[in-house]
Amino acid sequence: MIKVRLRYAKGDEIKYISHLDTLKLFERASRRCGLPVAYTEGFNPRPRFVFGNPLPVGVTSECEFVDIYFDKDMDPDKVVSDLNSVMPKGLRVLAGKVLSEDADNIMNVVSRSEYVVKVDMPEEDARKVIDVYEENSPLVIVKKSKNKEREMDIRPMVHNLTFKDAAFSIVTDAGNTSNLRPEVAIKALCGQVGVEVKITGIHRTKLF
């Protein structure tokens, strides 16, 4: 058994497709191009895919990951080209590499994510946001769960913030243990500064 780790991009055309539906999309695309994906054992065999962190609906990305398991050796470049021949517009598989079966799960190797967040706000305001960020003081948001609200300092979950060409570049926690959506951080910072912000697009650029 080997696994092939694929990196793929999700463009504007399919940014509203949820994580679960993206999973289904990969399963069906694999069948369309006859990819010999390994199946799980048991009563209801499922193709063996392991996906990375869910990408929020509405966000585009150039660094999504999926591990696909195969029973036999596969040429990763062919996996990439086969899949691309049956993918809808907006989904591009960018690269593939073979990993050993016991290589760490994609979910476990990722802890942070970088995004570009396009905004509609005066540059002056954006500079203020950066300044506040650099002060490194607590950034408290109210998190609502089922029936309770609790306060939470999200500043430790934000690792980098810059501003250029009407867009923030931001690095936040991403993964199983700690996860923060970039727009939550930016809105909280703008709140702290007391400026309005309109987010016009979010794009994930890196996972690490």
Added chain:
Amino acid sequence: MTYIKDEILAQVEKPARYTGGEWNSVVKDKNAVDIRFAFCFADVYDIGMSHLGYKLIYHLLNDREDTWCERVLAPWPDLEEKMRENNLSLFGLESQEPINDFDFIGFTLQYEMSYTNVVNMLDLAGVPVFSTDRKEGDPFVIAGGPSANNTEVLADFVDIFSLGEGEEMLNDLMDLYKEWKKSKGNRFEFLKKAARIDGIYVPCFYEVEYNEDGTVKAHKVKEEYKDYAKEKVVKRVVKDFESAYFPGKLVVPYVNVVHDRIMIEIFRGCTRGCRFCQAGFIYRPVRERSVEKITEIANKLVESTGYEEVSLLSLSTSDYSNLGLLCDELLANIEDKKVNLGVPSLRVDSFSLGLMEKVSRVRKSGLTFAPEAGTQRLRDVINKGITEEDILKSSEIAFRGGWNNIKLYFMLGLPTETDEDILGIADLAHKILEIYKKVHEGKRARKPEITVSVSTFVPKPFTPFQWCGQISKEEIIRRQNLLKKALNRKIKFSWHDPETSIIEAALSRGDRRVGRVIYNVWRQGGRFDAWEEYMNYDRWICAFKEEGLDIEFYTERERDIDEVLPWDHVSVGVTKKFLKKELEKAKKGETTPNCMEKCTGCGAALYEGGICVDKS
């Protein structure tokens, strides 16, 4: 670029319903086609995209080089609100462009409760909702599908009805349109020519006169249109079903829809002739596809869609002449691709249980039976060729096979129904419960889950019960309560909302005047009436009153056997004479054999196809 901008999409439920781009969706160069066709389904994406007929016609039209057919689904009310706020118009999923300058706006009418959505979609498209208000350059509004067979209710809104099966008829119509467009003719000239095509009905060429009691006196061609409009419009069928169009690919939705799988129609029509069932009559004659053809289609579609399930589609799967062989062949072809086979609407017997074991290793969850009525007398009245013994035997087989979950479907308010028949439903359910106990006697067993689900009988055009009245709302509720009280608590009971069934009945057998009611309800905000959370009964009742019509005239009134029915100008093959005879037999509790046993001369033989030919 999407027509609805991100700002709005981010605020609505399931935005992927509106963005298009699905695998196998067809994008063409709009400048390279002669005809742009907006194909509308008057319900939300999740429902429309579950419908095989919708996908079939979509691909059929797109297989024509000269035509670009786009899907147009009803926006869910959350989006509609935003669209109206922002002056956005209804758009095609493929081009993401407004449809008001398309050549055709076509609707497939699958159920009457979607009619307010038809009007709403026309309005959202920016097209005059009334046929008479459309001018040169406006799209032609065309409608087909099972509910279109009673043309009159939507006659004010629709320019052209296509009656029966669209596969050949739509091609004829598109050919004609292209020619007409080249000739730079006027709107009226096209309608005249279209009316000559078999199966096409142009409502504005006809006029209706009424008697003093409100019944139809005459439905006839207006004097000046006698040369092109037909007195009687005969539905079209595809004679040779084996070679009938079936697309080599199907649009694969991204978002979860109700039926998200490959569906293959294994035969069209039904041999059985249950007297309440419209589908059983309007799709005659019964025509089968061969095992080879179905297998070929399945292989092609698995490859082109990547779906994980193939499901057989028909009105009664067990009636396929060689089901065992078909399933074996299909499994042999698709199993190694890890594709499942779904075989719904099976009659339960030892053969089918064996089959179910074979085809789906997972679903031991539920079996359904549709006895429809609680006593043998009433089952004979409705010609449901099923006996109590059949049902009990099937239940026993199912319980022994490990099933513990059975759902029983019944109808309340069938013609001649008495309280005894209703109590018979409870008796039958109790007997099934006893069988479960007997089968598992002395052993530890899961709790049986037996559900009795009742709907309310809605008399439909083109059935032997088209003359019968529906019971009143009070009576529906009384009968539901009677049954509820009679049922053992261990049996789950579910029932349909009586109000929806009443409105459905009024729309199903309405005449041309009922169109005003639909318009009135829509003006008051009515839409998505097929959804209980949006259906507003009082709004409908009020609209009938405001339009000077009595809803009970359409629902509860028993119609005189010689009365002119609003749909008498349409022939679905099955003759009125045959339906009358069936009604007489129903009243006497006499059954009619199915087409496999004996031809009973229903009239569908005029099409010279399918079982009518094979059997003689």
